[in-house]
Amino acid sequence: MARIVQKYGGTSVGTVERIRAVAERIKASYDEGNEVVVVVSARSGVTNALVARAKSLNPDPDEREMDMLLSVGEQETIALMAMALHSLGVPAVSRTGSQAGVITDNSHTKARILRVEGGDIPQLLSERKVVIVAGFQGVNIAGQISTLGRGGSDLSAVAMAAGLNADVCQIYTDVEGVFTADPRIVNEAVKLDEVSYDEMLELASMGSKVMQARAVEFAKKYKVTFEVRSSFNNKPGTVVKEEVDSMENVLVRGVAVDKSQTLVVVSDLPDEPGTAAKLFDALAEANIMVDMIVQNIGREGRANMTFTIPKDDALKAEGVVNRVFKNIGGSLTSSTDIAKLSVVGVGMRSHSGVAAALFKTLAEGGINIKLISTSEIKISVAIDFEHADLGSQLVHKAFQLEKAGG
Numbered sequence: 001m002a003r004i005v006q007k008y009g010g011t012s013v014g015t016v017e018r019i020r021a022v023a024e025r026i027k028a029s030y031d032e033g034n035e036v037v038v039v040v041s042a043r044s045g046v047t048n049a050l051v052a053r054a055k056s057l058n059p060d061p062d063e064r065e066m067d068m069l070l071s072v073g074e075q076e077t078i079a080l081m082a083m084a085l086h087s088l089g090v091p092a093v094s095r096t097g098s099q100a101g102v103i104t105d106n107s108h109t110k111a112r113i114l115r116v117e118g119g120d121i122p123q124l125l126s127e128r129k130v131v132i133v134a135g136f137q138g139v140n141i142a143g144q145i146s147t148l149g150r151g152g153s154d155l156s157a158v159a160m161a162a163g164l165n166a167d168v169c170q171i172y173t174d175v176e177g178v179f180t181a182d183p184r185i186v187n188e189a190v191k192l193d194e195v196s197y198d199e200m201l202e203l204a205s206m207g208s209k210v211m212q213a214r215a216v217e218f219a220k221k222y223k224v225t226f227e228v229r230s231s232f233n234n235k236p237g238t239v240v241k242e243e244v245d246s247m248e249n250v251l252v253r254g255v256a257v258d259k260s261q262t263l264v265v266v267s268d269l270p271d272e273p274g275t276a277a278k279l280f281d282a283l284a285e286a287n288i289m290v291d292m293i294v295q296n297i298g299r300e301g302r303a304n305m306t307f308t309i310p311k312d313d314a315l316k317a318e319g320v321v322n323r324v325f326k327n328i329g330g331s332l333t334s335s336t337d338i339a340k341l342s343v344v345g346v347g348m349r350s351h352s353g354v355a356a357a358l359f360k361t362l363a364e365g366g367i368n369i370k371l372i373s374t375s376e377i378k379i380s381v382a383i384d385f386e387h388a389d390l391g392s393q394l395v396h397k398a399f400q401l402e403k404a405g406g
Contacts, residue, residue, distance in 0.1 A: 002167040003125070004029055007039040007135065007157035011174040012231035013077050014044035022172075022231060023084035026130060030090055035125040037164060039135040039157040040081055042073025060315060063108035067137075067147045070109075071096075074134035074153070081132045092130040095119060097145075100131075101163075102138030102156065104146045110287050111146035113138060113155065113218070116163025133160060150312075151212030158215045162222040169224055171211065172231035177238030178203065178210055180254045180401040185389045188402040192253065193236075196243035199253045202344040202378045216240065243346055252354065252399040253345040257392045259385065261291070262314040263338045263370070264307055266321060269330045271303040279305070279324050286320045288313045292340070292373040292382055306371065308382060311336055338370065339388035342380040343395060349376055361398040367391050 006026065013019050030036050050069050054061045078094035085092035101117030121131050135153025140146040148155050154171060161169035178200065181189040195203070197220035204213040210228055219226055219240065229237025269275050276295065283290055293307040309317050314334060321332050341362075348354050358379055362369060367390065371382035383391055396402070 001033045001035065003035040003037075003164060004168045004170065005037045005039065005157055005161040005164065005166045006170045006172060007153055008041065008231055009153065009173045010041045010044035010046070012172055013040055013081065016080075018231075019077075019080055019084050023081060023088055023090075025172075025231065026081075026085060027088050027090050030130055036130045037121060037125070037133060037160055037166070038081065038130060039133045039153055039160055040074060040077045041135050041153040042070075043077055046073040046076070060319075064144065067108050067111075067145050070147050071134070071137045071145050074136050078132045078134045085130055085132075090130055091128065092132055093124060094132045094134075095121065096134045097137035097156065098139035100133045100160070102159065104138040104140045104148070106140045106142055106144075107146070107287055108140075108144075109147055110149040111138060111140060112214075113148070113159050114141070116159045118160075118163055121164065149212070149214070151215070154212040154215035155218055158219045158222075158224050158226060161224050161226070162218070166224075169219075169226035170237075171226055171228045173210065173228060174230065174232065175210060175228075176230040176233070176235055177228050178240070178254070180404050181392055181396045182257065185257065185392050186255075186396045188396060190402055190404060192238050192404065194239045194241060195253060196346055197240060198243060198377055199344055199346055200240045202342065202375070203254055203256050211240075250404060251345055251347040251351050252343050252401065253347075253404065254343075254401065255392055255395050255399070256342045256344065257388045258340040258342075259388055260311045261308045261336075261338055261340050261382070262311045262317075263335045263382065264309060264314075264317060264321070265304065265333045265335075266306075267304045267331045267333070268302045269305060270328050271299075271301050275303070275328060276305065278328060279321065282320050282324050283309075283317060286316055288317050288320065292371045292380065294371055308338070308340065308371065337385045338382050339385045339391075340380055340382055341388065341391045341395065342378055343399065344378045346377050348378070355379055357398060358395060361394050362391060365390060365394045367394075 082092045082094045101119040104111035135156035177191045179189040183189040201216040204211045225241045227237045291308045296304045367387045369381045373380045
């Protein structure tokens with residue numbers, strides 16, 4: 001007998017028929033004698049519809065009220081899934097994030113998990129009940145409903161696996177695992193049998209939509225090995241685990257494209273110590289993630305700075321930056337006509353020439369680079385939005401990633 005945490009995303013539970021199919025899969029695990037905890041997302045499209053309604057009333061809705069609103073989606077799913085399991089003769093009970101003891105900080109809409117207390121889940125499992133937990137949500141230390149940001153159900157599942165000392169954590173989604181590129185963009189993309197936490201973290205944060213980056217970060221911190229697999233078939237997926245020596249033999253593991261970025265240019269800033277700190281402190285306090293940053297050489301006491309942020313935070317960032325300008329001066333322009341293309345691989349630590357090959361490939365394809373950022377195992381470039389798919393295809397071919405499967 002094993003203690004299993006399974007997570008099912010929005011497309012996996014998008015319709016009544018899909019919920020029934022997932023319930024059958026859960027029953028199969030239960031019938032094998034396992035203790036089963038299931039974390040579910042809102043049904044596909046529900047969260048987007050709720051956001052649209054909110055913004056039709058207020059373009060910049062209050063974040064506490066957004067948490068109150070968006071938590072409804074997962075609560076619908078847990079109740080429906082419990083009902084589906086009851087119809088199959090499986091004793092199941094639903095729990096909200098709060099009831100499951102998911103304790104977060106006080107940041108609304110992007111809360112961070114502080115601990116998982118589990119509530120009465122261990123007792124329910126000992127009574128041979130399947131527990132259905134609402135992903136994406138918890139309760140903050142002030143007792144308010146909180147949500148974990150887009151893809152937060154992944155984080156919920158990994159955190160539950162860690163908090164409950166689960167033997168297995170399975171992330172079921174609408175793809176068969178982690179691919180060398182988005183197979184909808186690159187026909188030659190192949191599924192990987194395994195990747196390291198660091199590679200998965202970079203791929204997730206650079207635009208791969210298979211997993212939420214914070215969930216991978218949490219898994220690495222608490223050493224939760226998990227498998228990404230499809231809820232539409234029984235094929236093995238991709239195991240995400242600690243790095244092993246053999247992983248360094250692969251120069252580039254995958255290419256990711258993020259089309260949800262906004263390029264922000266702030267001009268006429270004072271060219272003096274502390275200016276950047278004031279700007280980015282304000283953005284950090286607003287919980288806005290800043291990625292690629294370039295500062296131009298100052299002239300005549302003024303300087304310009306360019307950086308990228310998530311597109312969803314563009315309106316909030318504009319307000320934050322304009323408030324900073326009241327004290328130091330400056331002006332702001334922004335553009336959503338960009339995409340971020342990244343190559344990732346732990347092999348970069350011990351091999352040279354990746355940057356040169358990447359830049360050459362894009363140049364030969366007539367694709368101009370606007371910004372560059374790097375880490376030990378990643379190189380990212382900002383390019384025109386219209387070139388995102390072509391760039392991904394060219395880079396995938398240049399690094400022969402079609403041979404990287406397995």
